[in-house]
Amino acid sequence: MAMYKVLVMDGVSEKGLEPLRNESEIEVIIGNKMTEDELVAVIGEYDAMVVRSATKVTPRVFDHASRLKVVGRAGVGVDNIDLNAATQHGVLVVNAPDGNTIAATEHTIAMMLALARNIPQAVAKMKNGVWDKKAFLGVELRGKTLGIIGLGRIGSAVARRAQALEMDIVAYDPYITEEKAESMGIKLATLEELFPVADFITVHMPKTKETYHMLDERAFAMMKEGVRVINCARGGIIEEEALYKYMKEGKVAGAALDVFEKEPNTDSPLLELNNFIATPHLGASTAEAQLNVAVDVAEEIVEALQGKVVRNTVNIPSISPEVMVKVKPYLKLAEKLGKFQAQLVEGRVTKLEITFSGDLAGEEVKPITTALVKGFLDPILQETVNFINATLLAKNRGISIAQTVNGRANGYASLITLKVISDKGEKTVSGTLFRDNDPRIVMIDGYRIDAVPEGYMLYVPHIDKPRIIGPVGMLFGEHNINIAGMQVGRKEVGGKAIMMLSVDAPVSEETLKAIAEIDGVQEVKFVSL
Numbered sequence: 001m002a003m004y005k006v007l008v009m010d011g012v013s014e015k016g017l018e019p020l021r022n023e024s025e026i027e028v029i030i031g032n033k034m035t036e037d038e039l040v041a042v043i044g045e046y047d048a049m050v051v052r053s054a055t056k057v058t059p060r061v062f063d064h065a066s067r068l069k070v071v072g073r074a075g076v077g078v079d080n081i082d083l084n085a086a087t088q089h090g091v092l093v094v095n096a097p098d099g100n101t102i103a104a105t106e107h108t109i110a111m112m113l114a115l116a117r118n119i120p121q122a123v124a125k126m127k128n129g130v131w132d133k134k135a136f137l138g139v140e141l142r143g144k145t146l147g148i149i150g151l152g153r154i155g156s157a158v159a160r161r162a163q164a165l166e167m168d169i170v171a172y173d174p175y176i177t178e179e180k181a182e183s184m185g186i187k188l189a190t191l192e193e194l195f196p197v198a199d200f201i202t203v204h205m206p207k208t209k210e211t212y213h214m215l216d217e218r219a220f221a222m223m224k225e226g227v228r229v230i231n232c233a234r235g236g237i238i239e240e241e242a243l244y245k246y247m248k249e250g251k252v253a254g255a256a257l258d259v260f261e262k263e264p265n266t267d268s269p270l271l272e273l274n275n276f277i278a279t280p281h282l283g284a285s286t287a288e289a290q291l292n293v294a295v296d297v298a299e300e301i302v303e304a305l306q307g308k309v310v311r312n313t314v315n316i317p318s319i320s321p322e323v324m325v326k327v328k329p330y331l332k333l334a335e336k337l338g339k340f341q342a343q344l345v346e347g348r349v350t351k352l353e354i355t356f357s358g359d360l361a362g363e364e365v366k367p368i369t370t371a372l373v374k375g376f377l378d379p380i381l382q383e384t385v386n387f388i389n390a391t392l393l394a395k396n397r398g399i400s401i402a403q404t405v406n407g408r409a410n411g412y413a414s415l416i417t418l419k420v421i422s423d424k425g426e427k428t429v430s431g432t433l434f435r436d437n438d439p440r441i442v443m444i445d446g447y448r449i450d451a452v453p454e455g456y457m458l459y460v461p462h463i464d465k466p467r468i469i470g471p472v473g474m475l476f477g478e479h480n481i482n483i484a485g486m487q488v489g490r491k492e493v494g495g496k497a498i499m500m501l502s503v504d505a506p507v508s509e510e511t512l513k514a515i516a517e518i519d520g521v522q523e524v525k526f527v528s529l
């Protein structure tokens with residue numbers, strides 16, 4: 001009698017499911033396409049679920065998933081799985097980030113060549129009985145400049161292939177170091193430098209707050225006349241309306257999309273344009289990639305159901321139950337500290353120094369380091385950071401990680417301190433757990449503070465003098481933003497001080513600018529945790 005039932009959706013490769021089928025205690029059930037209601041009705045029976053991108057694992061699904069322990073994504077992007085709901089229900093989410101790199105890379109190169117030589121349009125004409133040699137004068141790739149935005153697994157694999165095609169590469173990725181790029185023979189550029197020189201532009205980053213509509217009107221306006229753009233990453237990175245406008249007026253000579261803001265999509269106005277080509281999210285659709293990702297995710301589901309450490313966890317680090325009891329309360333604090341610092345620090349980060357003090361000094365702190373590094377890399381990377389790959393992932397991006405323990409905790413029972421070192425300086429933040437495991441930030445760059453790392457926050461270093469706090473408060477009032485909490489820390493009267501504010505809503509660029517202009521305010525940073 002099988003102990004665990006695993007629901008496999010979205011046509012995941014049957015052959016790749018062998019690791020699940022080999023386990024006598026696991027029963028595999030292949031599900032057909034379901035509506036949310038249908039899924040909600042059956043999910044209560046399952047211990048695990050495997051999906052690609054079609055099935056949406058929503059908070060409602062998790063609410064009804066009383067036995068669910070793990071959801072596996074046979075691929076990289078987990079935007080179809082509600083990670084917060086998964087974490088709240090204690091469900092592990094795992095993915096398979098390596099198996100489809102080559103498939104997505106080759107699809108990108110195929111799109112670039114198809115764009116350059118009008119292959120899809122020529123095929124369509126021939127199939128309509130027209131031998132039209134004149135209409136399709138193409139361009140060569142050799143000697144052209146390819147702008148790559150996002151130099152991760154797929155971006156760098158695209159770069160290597162484009163170099164073999166004798167293209168010049170310029171790349172933008174704020175989270176990798178010059179050295180790392182240089183080792184690939186690539187010079188990093190800013191977007192302002194990349195847009196005007198690139199003949200082709202391809203994007204390879206996750207869809208995040210930062211990358212959403214990165215190629216918008218403003219970006220297209222900066223691009224070279226006759227540019228060709230490709231998106232085989234995520235819909236929404238290119239603003240489709242702006243693309244349409246610039247294709248229509250002729251500045252963009254061609255575009256190839258594998259992904260759309262809304263999917264499935266067969267009614268985009270872009271499809272009416274001759275020089276626009278598209279595929280229905282086929283980047284990962286090769287026999288090899290589908291086998292790879294299915295095997296990876298099936299193995300991870302077995303590991304998770306058997307209580308073992310899992311390779312690619314997306315939401316919570318996978319650790320043994322004994323260690324989990326001790327470190328669990330600190331994971332959230334550590335993740336928040338990492339996320340907080342990622343949004344505060346400026347420049348290219350080269351090192352994270354993490355110090356564990358007080359009660360933590362004798363504990364197994366590695367998972368806490370992982371949670372912290374995960375928090376730090378999360379706003380930047382699509383992929384899973386876990387305690388096997390965290391250090392490696394950071395290292396691949398030129399960031400070294402040092403973990404030390406220290407008995408003294410500055411009067412706190414335990415303390416986690418994260419020093420982030422970048423080419424623009426360093427920033428140190430410490431956090432602790434108050435009663436009932438309540439996470440707090442208690443020190444920023446040596447200034448004592450007591451802030452709850454949650455929701456929307458503002459970090460405002462300023463000169464300690466009258467008429468700072470009042471005007472800041474007034475300004476929020478004028479912009480109709482409620483202040484939920486305020487903390488000020490200083491070392492000496494009249495010197496530098498810092499203010500931490502918790503607010504109930506996101507703060508606009510305009511409000512941030514107005515705060516920065518208040519006399520005595522040195523800087524203002526918005527942080528979302």
Ligand SMILES: NC(=O)C1=CN([C@@H]2O[C@H](COP(=O)(O)OP(=O)(O)OC[C@H]3O[C@@H](n4cnc5c(N)ncnc54)[C@H](O)[C@@H]3O)[C@@H](O)[C@H]2O)C=CC1
Nearest residue numbers: 077104150151152153154175205206232233283284380382
């Ligand atoms: N079309 C398809 O079927 C497939 C799409 N994908 C998508 O491709 C994308 C890239 O995947 P991987 O290379 O495996 O991920 P990765 O995590 O290895 O690389 C992402 C890169 O984007 C960079 N990045 C993050 N924020 C950035 C920003 N604001 N500006 C510039 N760069 C930024 C990161 O530093 C990182 O180097 C993901 O969105 C993934 O979901 C992946 C596989 C198949």
Ligand SMILES: O=C(O)CCC(=O)C(=O)O
Nearest residue numbers: 052053074075076077284
């Ligand atoms: O499973 C698929 O076909 C899509 C893969 C993908 O987009 C990803 O891995 O991020």
